[in-house]
Amino acid sequence: MAVAGSDPSTLAQVLQQQARLRGDAVALHFGDERITYAALDTRARRVATLLSRQWGVQAGDRVAWLGLNDPALLVLLFALARVGAMLLPLNIRLAPAEWQQQLDACTPRCLVHDAAFAEAARALGGAHALHATAELDAAVDPMDEDRAAASVPALLVFTSGTTSRPKAAVHTQANLVANMRIAAQVQAITPRDRVLTVLPLFHVGGLCIQTLPALSAGATVLLQPRFMPDATLQAIAGERPTLTLQVPATLKALIEHPAWANTDLSSLRAVWAGSSLLPASLLHAFHARGVPVCNVYGATETGPFSIALGPQEAMQRVGSCGWPAPGVEMQLAEGGEVWVRGPNVVARYWPDEPALDAQGWFHTGDLATRDADGACTIVGRAKDLIISGGENIHPAEIEAVLGEHPAVLECAAFGLPDAHWGEAVAVAVVLRPASGASDDELRAHLAARLARFKLPRHWLRVEQLPKTALGKVQRHELVKRLRG
Incomplete structure (x- = not known):
């Protein structure tokens, strides 16, 4: 007691x-x-x-x-x-x-x-x-x-x-x-x-x-x-x-x-x-x-x-x-x-x-x-860090900027194995219904706000992001989709 x-x-x-x-x-x-x-x-x-x-x-x-x-x-x-x-x-x-x-x-x-x-x-x-x-x-x-x-x-x-x-x-x-x-x-x-x-x-x-x-x-x-x-x-x-x-x-x-x-x-x-x-x-x-x-x-x-x-x-x-x-x-x-x-x-x-x-x-x-x-x-997870051409790139930084675009509902940046760069930046995007935004428009949005080495080289349109039961994005699943 x-x-x-x-x-x-x-x-x-x-x-x-x-x-x-x-x-x-x-x-x-x-x-x-x-x-x-x-x-x-x-x-x-x-x-x-x-x-x-x-x-x-x-x-x-x-x-x-x-x-x-x-x-x-x-x-x-x-x-x-x-x-x-x-x-x-x-x-x-x-x-x-x-x-x-x-x-x-x-x-x-x-x-x-x-x-x-x-x-x-x-x-x-x-x-x-x-x-x-x-x-x-x-x-x-x-x-x-x-x-x-x-x-x-x-x-x-x-x-x-x-x-x-x-x-x-x-x-x-x-x-x-x-x-x-x-x-x-x-x-x-x-x-x-x-x-x-x-x-x-x-x-x-x-x-x-x-x-x-x-x-x-x-x-x-x-x-x-x-x-x-x-x-x-x-x-x-x-x-x-x-x-x-x-x-x-x-x-x-x-x-x-x-x-x-x-x-x-x-x-x-x-x-x-x-x-x-x-x-x-x-x-x-x-x-x-x-x-x-x-x-x-x-x-x-x-x-x-x-x-x-x-x-x-x-x-x-x-x-x-x-x-x-x-x-x-x-x-x-x-x-x-x-x-x-x-x-x-x-x-x-x-x-x-x-x-x-x-x-x-x-x-x-x-x-x-x-x-x-x-x-x-x-700034992100150690396992999610993208190392491209010797540069450390945090997915969260890309996601924060891309998420400011009015057409973007959700997004997730991740690294894709690349023979030349080690990893290339990729991003999966969920657009708001009837937004009509093009990849070029989204690229321009990022290009005006991020350094060139941080810009995604690969884009993936998805209806929803794969997540765990607690809502954490499963980036490895996105890698599979782009490589598959």
């Missing part, structure tokens, strides 16, 4: 502390349901007993989740943490075969699913038992003991697998609690805040950038099952959140929605965006309405709250991802690769593959530049 007045070291202590300090305050607002901190703590204690006594979940076990955002997922996380077991949230955007691979790799004792994914859950094979979320409501006996220590793993989250096979990052309770503290401090989250969560909780972005930090600070989380632009804008106008987390795709959907212009955004003191590269046009649309869009940089392995650009600098430093968060160290290694070290960074992948080097650094694979005052700007 945490000593009165001391900082919590486990997830159970985090929730217990808020239940003691502000038990009657609303922790979660989900549809018509409002769950106080006292009720959330009680639910987590009861489910911990259910897990332990009836479902046979023991310390070290894994329990998978397949479903939309739901208070039950958060209850399950806190309950498992009290038992000393781990939550494995499955990405609902994956194919069944990919879910099966993750289940086979982590061998959970059981799989909890919501009503929307009941059929999909039943179709999955394996030795795990199946439980519907409604079964969690049957728990009645609260568990008083906290069987876990800070060093005990509590969360398994698979990486996107853009450079290798997906791996499950092992987040200990200490990692999660440290990330909560860091994220809450940088975002200045207080009990007065109302945090709108629309991004998926199966990813560390939706779960760990704002949702868990908000709960650790005693704020109210306005939880929605999934992102829908109309519902999000309605929530901003009606529920008056002070903070929300978005990504470029959702920012774009909000700006392009018919209700955008007339939606009252005045309650928002900031929008945070979980992306290393943010298109300037999206940021300017919010900034023009007085809402700063802040940037948080990180990875599945880094908490993810590692480097942040706060509201004070957001409007003046568009494109930057800011400075290392308190307690997080960062260095630019050879070639400009970002290395991160801190208490929120995982040490291993499941089951026991090191995630860090001998000195405790996580090698992100992202390339960055650093200003004189220490602010960082991500």
Whole structure:
């Protein structure tokens, strides 16, 4: 148990502390349901007993989740943490075969699913038992003991697998609690805040950038099952959140929605965006309405709250991802690769593959530049760097300029093997419907803004870019299409 007045070291202590300090305050607002901190703590204690006594979940076990955002997922996380077991949230955007691979790799004792994914859950094979979320409501006996220590793993989250096979990052309770503290401090989250969560909780972005930090600070989380632009804008106008987390795709959907212009955004003191590269046009649309869009940089392995650009600098430093968060160290290694070290960074992948080097650094694979005052700007991925004729070319630079053309919906630059140049710059372009822009027009747009050696030699028109389930462009697939 945490000593009165001391900082919590486990997830159970985090929730217990808020239940003691502000038990009657609303922790979660989900549809018509409002769950106080006292009720959330009680639910987590009861489910911990259910897990332990009836479902046979023991310390070290894994329990998978397949479903939309739901208070039950958060209850399950806190309950498992009290038992000393781990939550494995499955990405609902994956194919069944990919879910099966993750289940086979982590061998959970059981799989909890919501009503929307009941059929999909039943179709999955394996030795795990199946439980519907409604079964969690049957728990009645609260568990008083906290069987876990800070060093005990509590969360398994698979990486996107853009450079290798997906791996499950092992987040200990200490990692999660440290990330909560860091994220809450940088975002200045207080009990007065109302945090709108629309991004998926199966990813560390939706779960760990704002949702868990908000709960650790005693704020109210306005939880929605999934992102829908109309519902999000309605929530901003009606529920008056002070903070929300978005990504470029959702920012774009909000700006392009018919209700955008007339939606009252005045309650928002900031929008945070979980992306290393943010298109300037999206940021300017919010900034023009007085809402700063802040940037948080990180990875599945880094908490993810590692480097942040706060509201004070957001409007003046568009494109930057800011400075290392308190307690997080960062260095630019050879070639400009970002290395991160801190208490929120995982040490291993499941089951026991090191995630860090001998000195405790996580090698992100992202390339960055650093200003004189220490602010960082991500310029691309090391694996995506194009080396043509001895020149280093970052795809992100080409994409940012080409993306400014009004006819371009999306684009991706990549290197194509070339006998003379080593690599030649290529670009895949998705045009807006009925735009009618020619390749010559797009070439002229780039030629007026970029050095000649950066100009694409190969152009590929596509209806959509191949992406991973988390929205990352699969450039190797574009290379195949041009070479095929």
